Amino acid sequence: MNTTLTLKRGISAEIYKFRGTFTLWFLILAPAFVPTINFIIFMSKGEQIMANGGNAWQRLLSMSLDPANFLFAFFVIIVALFVHNIEYTSNTWKLIYTQPLNRTTIYLSKLLVFFGMLFFSLILFGLFTVVCGYAIHFFKTDLGFAEAFDKSFIFLVCIKLFLATLGFASIHFMIGQVQKNLILPLGIGIAGIISFLILVQGWEYAIYHPYGYHMLSLQNWKAEGFSLWANMQPVYLSLGLAAATLIGCGIYNAQKRIF
Amino acid sequence: MEQYTIETHDLDFYFKDFKALDGINLSVPQGSIFGFLGPNGAGKTTTIRVLLDLFHANHGTIEIFGKPLKAHKTEILGRVGALIENPSIYKHLSGRQNLEIIRRMLNAPKSRIDEVLKIVRLTDNADKKAKHYSLGMCQRLGLAAALLSNPDLLILDEPTNGLDPSGIIEMRELILELNQQHNKTIFLSSHLLSEIEKLATDVAIVDSGKILYQGNLEGLKAQKQGIELKIEVSDTDKAAQVLKQLNFTISESTPSYVKAPISSKEDVARINTALVQNDLDVYQLTSSNENLEEIFLTLTKRLDQ
Numbered sequence: 402m403n404t405t406l407t408l409k410r411g412i413s414a415e416i417y418k419f420r421g422t423f424t425l426w427f428l429i430l431a432p433a434f435v436p437t438i439n440f441i442i443f444m445s446k447g448e449q450i451m452a453n454g455g456n457a458w459q460r461l462l463s464m465s466l467d468p469a470n471f472l473f474a475f476f477v478i479i480v481a482l483f484v485h486n487i488e489y490t491s492n493t494w495k496l497i498y499t500q501p502l503n504r505t506t507i508y509l510s511k512l513l514v515f516f517g518m519l520f521f522s523l524i525l526f527g528l529f530t531v532v533c534g535y536a537i538h539f540f541k542t543d544l545g546f547a548e549a550f551d552k553s554f555i556f557l558v559c560i561k562l563f564l565a566t567l568g569f570a571s572i573h574f575m576i577g578q579v580q581k582n583l584i585l586p587l588g589i590g591i592a593g594i595i596s597f598l599i600l601v602q603g604w605e606y607a608i609y610h611p612y613g614y615h616m617l618s619l620q621n622w623k624a625e626g627f628s629l630w631a632n633m634q635p636v637y638l639s640l641g642l643a644a645a646t647l648i649g650c651g652i653y654n655a656q657k658r659i660f
Numbered sequence: 661m662e663q664y665t666i667e668t669h670d671l672d673f674y675f676k677d678f679k680a681l682d683g684i685n686l687s688v689p690q691g692s693i694f695g696f697l698g699p700n701g702a703g704k705t706t707t708i709r710v711l712l713d714l715f716h717a718n719h720g721t722i723e724i725f726g727k728p729l730k731a732h733k734t735e736i737l738g739r740v741g742a743l744i745e746n747p748s749i750y751k752h753l754s755g756r757q758n759l760e761i762i763r764r765m766l767n768a769p770k771s772r773i774d775e776v777l778k779i780v781r782l783t784d785n786a787d788k789k790a791k792h793y794s795l796g797m798c799q800r801l802g803l804a805a806a807l808l809s810n811p812d813l814l815i816l817d818e819p820t821n822g823l824d825p826s827g828i829i830e831m832r833e834l835i836l837e838l839n840q841q842h843n844k845t846i847f848l849s850s851h852l853l854s855e856i857e858k859l860a861t862d863v864a865i866v867d868s869g870k871i872l873y874q875g876n877l878e879g880l881k882a883q884k885q886g887i888e889l890k891i892e893v894s895d896t897d898k899a900a901q902v903l904k905q906l907n908f909t910i911s912e913s914t915p916s917y918v919k920a921p922i923s924s925k926e927d928v929a930r931i932n933t934a935l936v937q938n939d940l941d942v943y944q945l946t947s948s949n950e951n952l953e954e955i956f957l958t959l960t961k962r963l964d965q
Binding site for chain 2 (some may be wrong): 406410411413414417418420421422487490491492493494495496497498499500501502503656658659660
């Protein structure tokens with residue numbers, strides 16, 4: 402049977418099961434969180450923020466990207482939990498694995514939906530940031546949002562962020578596949594993020610820390626002459642880690658016992 | 661030659677060092693309701709999981725529809741519907757939406773959902789959230805999901821577990837209907853002999869991972885060596901004396917009944933005549949070979965069900 406067609410069936414079923422769940426709202430509301438806060442800040446203290454001049458869009462992006470980049474790691478961990486927890490709480494692993502699709506198809510369907518959710522939310526974050534800028538401009542025309550700014554940069558940042566996240570996202574996908582405990586992945590994730598934040602301050606090998614690729618990928622982005630695609634090492638490390646983790650997890654998945 | 665829907669050869673399965681299945685050889689005739697009977701922990705669910713490729717056997721082969729499971733897994737699973745232990749249901753969705761998930765995986769026509777809902781008599785509650793379903797409704801929804809692909813073989817693991825008496829009767833009627841009207845071969849596991857007795861045409865008894873008996877129910881009854889007669893009479897002491905005069909041994913004597921081993925059904929008539937001739941009122945004569953429960957317990961030597 403055509404692999405693409407069976408994968409399409411698997412993905413279609415996978416998306417359908419999230420109907421009416423909090424997960425869908427989370428994917429929409431979480432990316433709106435930082436832009437909403439920034440909107441409120443600009444509406445109340447916009448003049449003070451822009452008192453020293455500069456490009457208003459650049460300022461908004463700065464206030465959006467730094468916190469979002471930090472929070473996104475937690476978002477990834479939570480989405481990985483949601484994607485797997487729906488099967489554990491419904492006791493449905495055995496149901497989906499007794500359908501006439503091979504294990505790899507079922508595994509890839511879930512993986513692609515998980516990655517799709519992350520990508521969707523990141524793009525939504527970019528969109529909300531742009532909407533936020535225009536909304537501020539609508540209410541406060543003198544803040545400088547009429548100035549030229551390449552909005553596509555925001556979306557390209559999101560794409561790079563997505564690629565640099567796949568490494569540790571894969572680790573959390575694997576943890577979800579292997580066990581159903583909710584606390585363990587959270588613990589590992591928080592320990593990973595905090596340990597990177599500590600190690601990056603002095604340890605020369607911190608650049609290899611999987612929980613830091615997404616942060617390092619946007620290092621110095623505010624500097625003059627920054628090129629988004631110049632420093633690709635964190636992205637390559639992330640993609641390499643993702644490939645290794647997902648292949649290993651896929652092999653394990655083909656062998657494992659489904660309870 | 662009889663055709664078998666499922667055939668397994670020397671299946672072994674280990675949980676670490678524990679041998680959960682030990683040389684399982686099953687032959688499930690096409691069109692049968694095959695009762696797979698055993699006490700809790702005997703290896704029934706493990707066997708079913710191996711048959712569905714959820715567990716991989718350490719040794720042995722499985723053929724379903726005459727084809728090796730390993731090489732034709734997706735093709736075979738396309739013709740098998742399964743309901744394993746407790747229901748697998750997305751509680752936040754309605755019954756219909758639950759079926760839609762499986763339908764999408766199968767690529768079955770949309771109309772099939774209404775058909776299976778009708779078969780399991782769940783049409784009226786199809787749009788109710790599954791979290792509001794009773795256990796019986798959950799089991800029927802699970803059965804509907806198993807039927808979506810219009811399978812030739814249904815594997816049902818303890819489908820009446822936890823159901824109330826009316827739920828059990830409903831499920832039993834459904835299973836019979838699926839076998840007789842829809843021509844499905846049904847592999848049915850249970851720890852309740854009474855359940856299997858009412859449904860199965862063929863039976864296998866499993867305990868400690870081994871098949872102890874396989875064949876039809878009549879054959880199981882015939883396996884019992886040395887039939888015992890339970891005699892309920894007005895005076896058991898006098899009855900015991902009469903039996904001894906007829907050269908029968910008394911195996912058990914209580915104020916309400918005596919038990920004696922007999923070798924044939926003719927002995928029952930001889931005993932009855934002698935008791936009546938000795939002015940004893942005979943209330944009941946029960947031949948122990950009629951009680952499959954005892955045979956089952958003797959075979960499995962366990963009382964934990």
